[in-house]
Amino acid sequence: MDIASALGVFGTGLSQHARLLTLASAQDSSLPEALVPERFSGREGVNELYAFEVDALSTSTNLDLNQFIGEELTVTLLQADGSRRAWHGICTEAAWLGADGGTARYRLLLEPALALLRLRRDSYIFQDKNAQDIVTELLADYPQLRFEFDVTQTLEPRAICTQYRESDLEFLQRLLASEGLSWRFEHDQPDEQSTDGQAKHRLVIFDSKAKAPDMPGGAELRFHGVRATDSADAIDQFAARRQVRANAVSISSWDPAQLLAPGAEQLSSLDAGELPALAVYDGGGERIASASGQPEQVSQLMLQALELDNKVFEGEGAVRQLAAGHVFALTQHERYADDNRFTVLWVRHEARNNVPSQVKKTGDLIEAGTYRNSFGCVREAVAIVPRAIAAPQAATALGPQTAIVVGAPGAVATTTRDHQVRIQFAWQRGQGANPGGIAHDTDAKGSAPGDDSSGTWVRVAEALAGPNWGSQFTPRIGTEVLVDFIDNDMDRPLVVAQLYTGSDQPPYAAGVESGANHAGTLSGIHSHNFDGGGYNQWQLDDTPGQVRTRLATSSAATQLNLGYLIQQAPGSAQRGAYRGSGFELRTDAWAVVRGGEGVLLTTSARGAQGSGVASTQMDAAEAVRALQAAQELGKVLGDVATKQNALLSKEAAKAQQDLLSHIDPKDKGKHDGAVNGQEASKAQSGARALDAAQPVEKFAEPLVLMDAPASINWATPASTVLFAGEQLHWTSQGDAHLTAAHTLSSVAANAAGYFSQNGGIQAIAANGPVSLQAHT
Numbered sequence: 001m002d003i004a005s006a007l008g009v010f011g012t013g014l015s016q017h018a019r020l021l022t023l024a025s026a027q028d029s030s031l032p033e034a035l036v037p038e039r040f041s042g043r044e045g046v047n048e049l050y051a052f053e054v055d056a057l058s059t060s061t062n063l064d065l066n067q068f069i070g071e072e073l074t075v076t077l078l079q080a081d082g083s084r085r086a087w088h089g090i091c092t093e094a095a096w097l098g099a100d101g102g103t104a105r106y107r108l109l110l111e112p113a114l115a116l117l118r119l120r121r122d123s124y125i126f127q128d129k130n131a132q133d134i135v136t137e138l139l140a141d142y143p144q145l146r147f148e149f150d151v152t153q154t155l156e157p158r159a160i161c162t163q164y165r166e167s168d169l170e171f172l173q174r175l176l177a178s179e180g181l182s183w184r185f186e187h188d189q190p191d192e193q194s195t196d197g198q199a200k201h202r203l204v205i206f207d208s209k210a211k212a213p214d215m216p217g218g219a220e221l222r223f224h225g226v227r228a229t230d231s232a233d234a235i236d237q238f239a240a241r242r243q244v245r246a247n248a249v250s251i252s253s254w255d256p257a258q259l260l261a262p263g264a265e266q267l268s269s270l271d272a273g274e275l276p277a278l279a280v281y282d283g284g285g286e287r288i289a290s291a292s293g294q295p296e297q298v299s300q301l302m303l304q305a306l307e308l309d310n311k312v313f314e315g316e317g318a319v320r321q322l323a324a325g326h327v328f329a330l331t332q333h334e335r336y337a338d339d340n341r342f343t344v345l346w347v348r349h350e351a352r353n354n355v356p357s358q359v360k361k362t363g364d365l366i367e368a369g370t371y372r373n374s375f376g377c378v379r380e381a382v383a384i385v386p387r388a389i390a391a392p393q394a395a396t397a398l399g400p401q402t403a404i405v406v407g408a409p410g411a412v413a414t415t416t417r418d419h420q421v422r423i424q425f426a427w428q429r430g431q432g433a434n435p436g437g438i439a440h441d442t443d444a445k446g447s448a449p450g451d452d453s454s455g456t457w458v459r460v461a462e463a464l465a466g467p468n469w470g471s472q473f474t475p476r477i478g479t480e481v482l483v484d485f486i487d488n489d490m491d492r493p494l495v496v497a498q499l500y501t502g503s504d505q506p507p508y509a510a511g512v513e514s515g516a517n518h519a520g521t522l523s524g525i526h527s528h529n530f531d532g533g534g535y536n537q538w539q540l541d542d543t544p545g546q547v548r549t550r551l552a553t554s555s556a557a558t559q560l561n562l563g564y565l566i567q568q569a570p571g572s573a574q575r576g577a578y579r580g581s582g583f584e585l586r587t588d589a590w591a592v593v594r595g596g597e598g599v600l601l602t603t604s605a606r607g608a609q610g611s612g613v614a615s616t617q618m619d620a621a622e623a624v625r626a627l628q629a630a631q632e633l634g635k636v637l638g639d640v641a642t643k644q645n646a647l648l649s650k651e652a653a654k655a656q657q658d659l660l661s662h663i664d665p666k667d668k669g670k671h672d673g674a675v676n677g678q679e680a681s682k683a684q685s686g687a688r689a690l691d692a693a694q695p696v697e698k699f700a701e702p703l704v705l706m707d708a709p710a711s712i713n714w715a716t717p718a719s720t721v722l723f724a725g726e727q728l729h730w731t732s733q734g735d736a737h738l739t740a741a742h743t744l745s746s747v748a749a750n751a752a753g754y755f756s757q758n759g760g761i762q763a764i765a766a767n768g769p770v771s772l773q774a775h776t
Contacts, residue, residue, distance in 0.1 A: 014057060014103070014355070019078070020369055021353045023056055026072035026088045026200045034058060035106065038355050039366075040075055042110075044324045045346030046184050047173075047386050052089055052110040055097070057355060061104040065094040072199055073110055076190065077351060077371060079217070079320045080233050088187050088200040090115065112185055113145040113199040117168035123427045124163045124440075125447040125455055130155035131179045135205065138168060141442050146202035150210040155179060156294060159456040162490035164396055164427075174396075177388035180301035181205055184325030189216070204325070208304055208383035212343045215328045217321040219341075223333035235317035238333060242311050247272045248279035249303045249390075251295060256459070257418070264295035266303040270310055280306065284393055284487070304383040305390040313342060316374045322347050327380050341380040348374045395488035401425060402499065404434050407477040408452045412530040415474050420457035421495065423481060424448055458483070460495040473498070480504070508539070508573045516573040518543065524550075526571075535570055543575065556589035598699030602707040616682065618697040620663055623707035627660050630731035640757050647753025655727035662700040670695035 014036045016022045021037040035056040042052030054075060068091045076084040089110025097105040120141075126134045132155055139147055163171040176183060188200040206212075215221065224234035247270065252263035267277065280302065322328070324347055330340045354369035366372060378384075403423040407414025415421050424432075429440040432450020440446030448454065464470040475481050475498050482497040500506050507526035510516040524539040534554040541548045541564070548563035552570060561584040567576030585591065593599060604622040606615040634656065638648050661667040671680035675696075682694035699705070706712060714720060722728075730736070738744065746752065754761055763770045 014059060019353050019355075020371065021078075021351055022076045022084070023054060024074045024076070026074040027197075036353070036355060037075060038105065038353055040077070040351045041349060043346060043348045044185065046325050046344075046384060047177075047182050048324075048346065049112055049115050049169075050087075050089070050185060050324075052087060052349070054108045054110060056106050056108060058104050058106060059102060061099040061102075063096075063104070063106065065096065065106075068094040068108060072113075073108065074200065075110065077320050081217075083217075084190055085216070085320055086187055086189050086200075090199070112201055112203070113142065114169065114172075114185075114203055116142060116145075117172060118170070119167070121165065121167045122163055122171075123165055123425075123429075125428060126158070126161040126163070127447070127453075127455065128157055128159060129161065130157045131161075131175055131181065132205075134158075134161055134175060135172065138172060139203075141168075144197065144199050146198050148202060148204055150204060150206040151181065152209050153180070153207045153297065154294075158491070160491050162396065164490045165398075166396075174388075174394070176205065177386040178393075179207075180298075180305070180385050180389050181207055182325075182384050182386055186323075186325075206384075208301060208385050212325055212327045212380070212384070215321055215326045215344075216323060219327060219329045220331050221317075221319050221322075221328045222331045233317065233319040233321070235315050235319055235330065237317065238313060238315040238330065238336075240311060240313050243309060244275065244278075245310050246278045246280045246306050246390075247275065248277045249299045249306070250279050250281045251299045251302070252281075252283040253295065262295045264299040266296075266299045268303060268307055270307060280390060282392070298389075301385050302390045305385040305387050308378065308382060308385060308387065311378070312345070313377050313379075314375070315377070316372065318371055319373065320371055322373055322375055325384075328377075339379060342377040343380050343382070343384060345376045345378060345384075393487065393489065396490040397485035397488045400482055400484045400496070402480055403483050403493075403495075405475045405477050405479045405481055406432075406450055406452065406454045411452075411477060413474050413476045414452045416457055418457075419460050419462070419472060419474065421460060421475050421481075422452050422454050422456075423458050423483060423493070423495065424450060424454045425483075428454070455493075458493050458495055461497075478504075507537075507571070510573055514573065518573075518575055522573060522575075537570060539568075541566075541575070556587050558587035558589065560585050595704075596702060598702050599704045600699075600707070601705070604707055604709050616696050618669075618699060620669075620697065620705055620707060622709060623705055624660070624664050624669075626707070627656070627663075629733065631656055631660060633733055634729075634731055637757065641755040644755065646755035647751055649727070652727040652729045656729045656731075659703070662703060663697075663705060665695050665697045668700035669697055671698050 014034070016036055019036070021040050023035055023037040035058050037054050037056050039055040040052060042050060044050035044052075052075065054073070071091050072088055073091055074086050074088050076086045079085055087110070090113050091108050092111045092115055093107075093109035095107045097107050099105070126137065129137070132149055132151060135147075139145055161175065166174070183203055183205045185201050186204055188202075222232065222234045223236070223238055225236050247268040249266045250263070251265075252261055254261055265279075272278075282302070319328075322344060324344050327341055327343050330336050330342060333340070349371070350366050350373065351371040352366045352368050403425045406422050406424045413421075424434055426434050426437065428434070428446070428448035429438055430446020430448030430450075431439065431444060432454070433439070433446070433448040434450075437448060440448075460475060462471045462473070475495065480499040480501050481495045482499055483493045484496045486492040486494055508516075508520075508522035508524065510518055510520040510522065521543040522539060522541055525537065526539070527536045529535070535552075536554075537550065537552045539550040539552070541550075543564075546564040546566070548561065548565065550559060550561050550568075552559040554570065563583075564581055565579040565584055567579055568574065569576075598618070600618055600620055600623075602620065602623065606619070631653075634653060638653065641648055661669070663669040672695075674680060679690055680696040681690040681692050682696060683689065684691045763772075
């Protein structure tokens with residue numbers, strides 16, 4: 001039996017002929033058995049999925065319910081002028097309600113094709129698209145769904161818009177609400193043609209500036225009692241309902257790229273009576289941008305959403321053409337003679353055919369052969385904005401997640417000036433999914449390209465960060481990172497840490513199954529250069545009694561080792577043999593010690609005091625005392641030599657005195673006054689108070705001072721050159737011995753003198769003459 005005859009006449013007397021309600025297949029396909037609608041009820045509304053229940057009678061008590069599911073059915077309602085109004089919907093539920101006397105009752109639930117979106121749950125990232133583009137891409141996966149846009153407001157592109165573990169419907173509703181976009185459904189009427197294979201109802205997405213269409217069949221609806229003899233439908237109840245609502249909006253945001261906090265304020269112009277300003281403040285982080293006047297647009301939409309319920313009108317009647325999202329003009333009402341145009345927000349329909357049946361009645365007992373409705377509306381001038389935009393933003397992230405850093409093909413790292421990287425989550429599906437990932441079921445490319453086009457640039461958090469200072473460790477491609485989300489918003493990811501994995505182990509791995517000969521005493525930083533052949537390293541070893549630090553680079557095998565020195569390969573976590581204590585600075589290249597204001601090399605120890613040293617940096621007391629002793633010896637012997645008319649250099653003695661004065665804190669070798677705001681005096685012994693009589697030492701000239709309480713040795717198998725541009729003063733409190741394996745030559749440009757106080761002077765030539773000559 002084809003659909004026309006199946007829903008037409010029954011041998012038992014059931015018929016759809018001349019009925020108030022009829023039921024048919026919208027796509028002219030065949031139903032399993034003839035059905036006659038007995039009752040129709042349901043609700044349609046702006047920003048709502050309509051849902052209509054149809055109770056239908058059949059002579060068959062054993063229909064296969066599965067054959068109704070997914071079928072688009074059409075319910076028509078006979079109107080006062082003899083035409084029919086149609087509603088179309090996908091049958092999403094079918095149930096058997098009972099049978100009696102050879103007649104069975106079935107209940108069918110009809111919903112829009114958009115309801116199918118709640119059945120598919122996905123995780124997907126839309127990139128660099130505005131809301132209209134995203135909706136178009138999403139609904140393209142549902143070819144039977146018809147939709148159109150009536151949008152003139154600016155829709156800003158979104159770097160990313162993430163659907164995460166949401167049904168397509170939940171995501172769509174959240175996205176549209178965040179932009180202040182509303183939606184309604186329109187149904188093809190019997191005299192309209194639609195595209196084959198597509199639903200006979202369409203989704204219309206519109207903004208607050210869109211003009212709502214007039215009611216089908218004419219905008220004017222009269223306020224009048226409903227009587228069966230009337231030739232036109234009427235509204236018989238209509239009343240206003242006011243409620244207290246917030247009447248102001250303040251929003252603030254944050255733009256990290258510009259270090260700006262764009263915001264806006266809006267105050268309602270509606271009469272709030274004696275109420276003060278009741279503001280809704282939303283400091284929603286990066287919810288709004290600073291460009292294109294978006295703060296003002298968002299705040300205005302939020303205020304309009306709050307104002308929507310300020311004054312709502314509710315009514316009842318029997319106007320069969322009433323449709324959500326459409327405008328009507330109320331006539332014959334004494335209170336609304338002028339401002340009488342209203343936009344319908346929702347309608348609840350109820351109709352019953354006059355069909356005799358012995359099956360127990362269900363649902364509301366509306367009078368057979370009649371239609372009634374109730375509805376809500378607002379004045380036409382009131383903007384229609386989804387209420388959700390004014391609500392606190394719902395969390396879309398369930399907690400931190402891990403991701404893999406991705407980047408340009410063949411690169412080691414891909415980043416930006418602002419320390420950002422690209423990441424890809426394990427749940428992203430596509431042609432470049434993470435290892436072990438899968439392809440997307442509807443999009444070949446998916447949202448996992450696996451390269452620097454994945455997602456958006458994500459900031460990397462550091463332990464320290466500021467204007468041109470802080471730490472910087474850029475995650476490299478392939479690194480697993482821990483990602484958190486600001487305000488639990490999936491569209492605002494932030495890399496907060498880098499993670500080791502089963503394949504990427506720490507440089508100083510220790511503990512269970514590591515094979516290391518310690519329990520985890522090594523810590524620090526170990527990096528690899530981009531080609532993997534070199535490294536930089538800062539290592540801390542906290543082994544009890546063997547504490548050490550190493551600062552090293554593979555370039556010229558350069559290392560600074562401090563503390564307890566052991567053997568350890570750069571890329572190994574194994575602690576090796578003991579090598580010594582103290583510090584070691586070594587390199588295979590050049591080395592230099594450079595001090596712009598002086599250098600002190602000494603082996604005179606200073607005792608530790610707490611975590612510091614009981615001394616100052618340039619404390620050279622031992623060297624000062626040694627030089628003072630040398631000066632005293634030189635003076636004593638010089639005085640004796642002078643009495644004997646021996647030749648002496650007063651300039652050399654003066655140079656020695658100058659040197660001593662430059663390092664002696666009792667002379668010039670000290671800081672005068674404060675240094676960078678801090679008094680340059682030592683603390684008193686055993687106290688924290690400063691002792692003005694003990695200045696902090698410093699060299700008055702950029703000289704090099706060497707000091708050792710034991711011995712100093714200068715040795716080389718090659719040559720040593722000693723040069724003084726002015727004076728050379730050499731003093732020994734013991735003996736001085738000068739040996740040359742070949743020739744010893746002493747040359748003076750002016751004069752030379754030798755003086756001995758207690759012994760003589762010997763000149764012995766073992767195999768040649770001794771010659772003293774004077775050429776005058």
